[in-house]
Amino acid sequence: MIEGPRKDELVEAAIAWLEDASAPVEGFHRKVAANALGIVRRELMQWPAAEAAAVARMSAILGREGDYATLNVALAEALRQGAVSAEDPAVFDHLRRTALDTLAIDQPRYRHELSLEAEA
Numbered sequence: 001m002i003e004g005p006r007k008d009e010l011v012e013a014a015i016a017w018l019e020d021a022s023a024p025v026e027g028f029h030r031k032v033a034a035n036a037l038g039i040v041r042r043e044l045m046q047w048p049a050a051e052a053a054a055v056a057r058m059s060a061i062l063g064r065e066g067d068y069a070t071l072n073v074a075l076a077e078a079l080r081q082g083a084v085s086a087e088d089p090a091v092f093d094h095l096r097r098t099a100l101d102t103l104a105i106d107q108p109r110y111r112h113e114l115s116l117e118a119e120a
Contacts, residue, residue: 007040007043007044010036010037010039010040011036011037011040013036014033014036014037017029017032017033018033039105039106042104042105042108043105046101046104046105047101047105050098050101050102050104050105051068053097053101054068054071054072054094054097054098054101055067055068055071057090057093057094057097057098058071058072058074058075058094059071060090061075061078061084061088061090061091061094062074062075062078062084075091075094079091
């Protein structure tokens with residue numbers, strides 16, 4: 001999974017731009033800074049629950065406990081080695097939900113055919 005930029009990097013970039021007296025004061029630049037800070041806010045608010053749910057799903061798939069990063073690597077290795085089937089509905093569900101949770105943080109207005117609302 002692609003990760004980054006990190007929260008601290010987004011905040012630092014926005015602060016640096018806002019503090020730069022020579023930076024042009026244009027709507028576009030303000031929107032970029034606001035978008036960066038919005039991503040950080042959404043990540044702080046939404047990611048803890050999404051991460052806990054992902055850990056629970058990966059633990060069930062792999063039959064072991066661990067933190068998000070460890071289980072994510074273990075799931076990728078299990079898929080590569082064939083110990084876990086990519087065709088397992090639980091794996092697909094986990095990958096879909098994790099992708100949608102990530103999109104909800106990074107691009108909240110993005111709608112995809114895999115969205116959970118599409119099933120309703």
